[in-house]
Amino acid sequence: MRTFSTVEGLPVLSRASGEECGHMIDLIYLNGHVSGFMVDPKGLLTRHLFLPVENVLSFGDDGIMIKSSSELKPYVKDKQAFLLRHGKRRLQGTALLTKEGEKLGLLEDVYFHEELGRIVGYEVTEGLVADLIEGRRVVNSQANLTIAGGRAILTE
Known part of the structure; x- marks a missing residue:
């Protein structure tokens, strides 16, 4: 068990290549559970990525491990989902x-x-x-x- 604030900002790392795929920036809450996380990829003019919670291999003190960068999908806004920290439908401050x-x-x-x-x-x-x-x-x-x-x- 952990809080989102302990993983916020941590790098998302590919175990297959060792590359840093981005940084964890938000938690996505849908239908009573954490459906995944929003990841900010490296580079300018890049769109946020979605990391399903089931694709996380481990949460470490220094990074989040996934199998490969192919686990990350383009983030598509879901009108029923809530974000913890960002956007109009955020939970923080509610x-x-x-x-x-x-x-x-x-x-x-x-x-x-x-x-x-x-x-x-x-x-x-x-x-x-x-x-x-x-x-x-x-x-x-x-x-x-x-x-x-x-x-x-x-x-x-």
Whole structure:
């Protein structure tokens, strides 16, 4: 289990050639799980790439290993998917509520199971001052999210 912030910015490496294929820049959330990651390829004027979570061989401290660069596909925006950090449909900064309507804070990061792509927890913030004094809270939950109207509601 790890947070996305621990892999954000890490290079994506091909085990077959040893080449660096790009850097991890975002997590893609679709239908209650991590469907994959957005990768920023090397070079100017290049489009983002999609790395399905099942194509990741391992998450290391210094890089993400894949079999080869052919595992990466052009990123195509899915109208049902949410990104964690970027775009209009991002999860970061979204109010996280319980199914009873209790606001837990603003979603900041996610904890996910690497092999399964399942989100197992949410890191929430109540603002900079609260983060400095109390730290961020972690909400352990494998519940799916219903996301609409700037809110994410934990459902079962």
